[in-house]
Amino acid sequence: MCSLRSFSVRISSTLVFVFIDWGGGVSHLTPEQQKLADSTFAVNQFNLVVSDGISVRRSLPEIRKPSCRNITFPDNLPSTSVIIVYHNEAYSTLLRTIWSVIDRSPKELLKEIILVDDFSDRDFLRYPKLDESLKPLPTDIKIIRSKQRVGLIRARMMGAQEAQGDVLTFLDSHCECTKGWLEPLLTRIKLNRKAVPCPVIDIINDNTFQYQKGIEMFRGGFNWNLQFRWYGMPTSMAKQHLLDPTGPIESPTMAGGLFSIDRNYFEELGEYDPGMDIWGGENLEMSFRIWQCGGRVEILPCSHVGHVFRKSSPHDFPGKSSGKVLNANLLRVAEVWMDEWKYYFYKIAPVAFRMRNSIDVSERVELRKKLNCKSFNWYLQNVFTDHFLPTPMDRFGKMTTSSNSSICMAWTLRSSGIKTPSTSDCLETFHKTQISSSNYCIAFRPGDEGPKNHRLLGAPCTMGFDLWQLWLFTSDNRIRTDEHLCLSVVQLLHTSSDWKIQLKECAGFDTEYWDFKPKIGRFKNRKTGLCLASPDIFDPTKDEFNPPILLNCRSSDDRQNWTITEMMWHPEHL
Known part of the structure; x- marks a missing residue:
């Protein structure tokens, strides 16, 4: 049985691609190639056949906006050590990451590339094979090999301890740096050593390897579960960014995979938390620490690095849950x-x-x-001024109608990717909220091609925990979920008077504001003047739940009378 590297080289030699350069990705595979791609996809959770078939030094399009290309950077920028941690990474993606750093970084700024092998067991990554294959490369490359699996966090600390550059730049092992990616990062640190800049993360498709420009006006946040999320800027920040489109964007959190930090500042700040294991949460911990202790997390719109976004990780947590x-x-x-x-x-x-x-x-x-x-x-x-954690001025809990106090407003994910509110049976306990009706819950099964093909279905209610029935009625009269989504209204046709309720990203539009008077129990939409109402009682044997609707406001209509059952979260309620 051949090694994965020799296997990769052998299969790539048979490929003929339409687009192998300028980030266009691969548009076609023969049936034989597609069969091989499908059978090897799980090895790295991306198309190994395509990755092995395109150049490890492929050209990429000019991603930067014109105003970024004309910037003159200061002299005497600090040097950087680029630290790349990998565990059983594909040879082609690892090499493409390394070459993109070398080819698109000024030589005088690139002190070294430090590869940290987190106990890989693939033959082509072991000594001396990888070492020999990297010797001809025109930069100083160090390989540090862990003697046991330590995880991303501790592996990055191993690399940082060996680094000699003025700045530490962390990259994942399946990235591609674009032209001009490094200078903005180092310039920000030269101007403010406590700034921790991140590039805009572009998308490399996990199947075609097409390079797609990322959205520059997003910044990092987190939801109620402390999961990292990308959110749009607040309106005031977006307006300011348009006035200075090359300036740094303050970000409450970082994604964590790609960023630069002054080496001495990294040490002063306490590096990574050594008590954290493998990976997960370290990006939020680092972000909170930077901001709360006098630093800044920023996204630089003139720095772009591509990243292969995988739908799931090919690696497990060895011996651990x-x-x-x-x-x-x-x-x-x-x-x-x-x-x-x-x-x-x-x-x-x-x-x-x-x-x-x-x-x-x-x-x-x-x-x-x-x-x-x-x-x-x-x-x-x-920092995170548009957060959606409940404050003393907000009301947090479940929303029920007087017509049927067992019916809650809830939300789920449609197959189109649009989140829509629905109604469901309420449960009494906070920890086991469900979208349900007569013991049926809204659920979805993952499609074969990702989130756009999730299939919705009705299923018997489980005892699992989710957040689909919990809402935050804010002091400024918006109804929000934990994903920066607001209950909003949309007009079905521009010439129509029909309005539909939908969950949209909170943006401050008048369509997402609701006047609520607890004594009356009515939510009146400011844009339409219509009131929020539960639908008619629906057939619980069917597999779909009806969403809430908008009606002309009537005090006699119990379906328009809502109660917010508040959930207590302070320590005395745990």
Whole structure:
């Protein structure tokens, strides 16, 4: 049986592609090639046949906007060590990452490339094969090999400890740097050593390897589960960005895979939390720490790096439960940095709450005191100002109608990718909310080609935990979910008076504001003057639930009378 590398070389030699350059991706495979691609996809969770068939030094289109191309950068920029951690990475994607760094980085700025092998077992990544294949490359490349699987976090720390550059630049092992990617990052750090800049992350399709420009006006945030999310800028920030389209964009959190940081500042700040395991949550921990302790996380619109976005990871957590590892990591984030807001996370994640007594965060708490860091409330008020955590002025809980107090408003994901509200049976407990009617729940099964093909269905209700019935009625009169989505109205036709309720990303439009008077119990939409109503009672034997509707406001219509059953999340309610 041949090694994966020799296998890859052999299969790629038979390929004939229509587009192999300028990031166009592969438009066609023969039936034989497609069969091979399908059978090997799970090895790395991307199309290995296509990756092996395109050049590891392919050209890429000019991604930057014209105003970025004319910038003159200062002299004497700091040098950088580029640190790339990998575990059983495909040879072609690893080499393409390395070559893109070499080809598109000024030689005087690239101090070295440090590869950290997190205990790979593929023959082509072992000594001396990889070492010999990289010797001819025109830059200093160091390979550090872990003697056991340590995970991304500790592997990055191994690389940082060996780095000699003024700046540490972390990249994933399946990236492609574009022209001019490095200079903006180093310039920001030269101007402010406590700035932690990130490039705009472009998308490399996991099947075709087409290079697609990322959205520059997104920034990082997080949902109620402390999962990283991309969100659009607040309106005021978007207007400011249009006035200065090349300037840095403040980001409440970073994605974590690609960023630069002053090496000495990284050490002063406490590096990564050594108590965190494998990966997960380290990007939020780093982001909170940077902001609360006097630094800045930024996204630079003039720096672009492509990343292969996979729908799932090909690697497991050796000998460990991924859920347990992630909960333990997020517990550390909450305990050290979130102050009283940690109890909100614990309400959402009771498994993490039950782990509190077994995890010691005292060293990181002392680090926070030593660095004289600000409160999490300061972070929410000054950095993540458009957050959707409940404040004392908000109402958080379930929304029920007077016509049937067992019917809750809930939301799920349609096959088109559009999130729509629906109605469902309420459950009494916060931890086991469900979209249900007569023991049927809305669910979806993943499609073969990703989220756009998720299939909705009605299914018997389970006892699992989800957030589909929980809403936040904010002090500024918006109804929000935990994914930065607002209950909004859309006009079916521009010439029509018919309006439909839909979940849209919160943007401050008048279509997403609802006036609510608790004594009356009516939600009146400011744009339309219509009231929120539950649908007529529907057949529970069917597999779809009817969404809420808009009606002319009538005090006699019980379907328009809503109650918000508030959920308590402070420590006395855990």
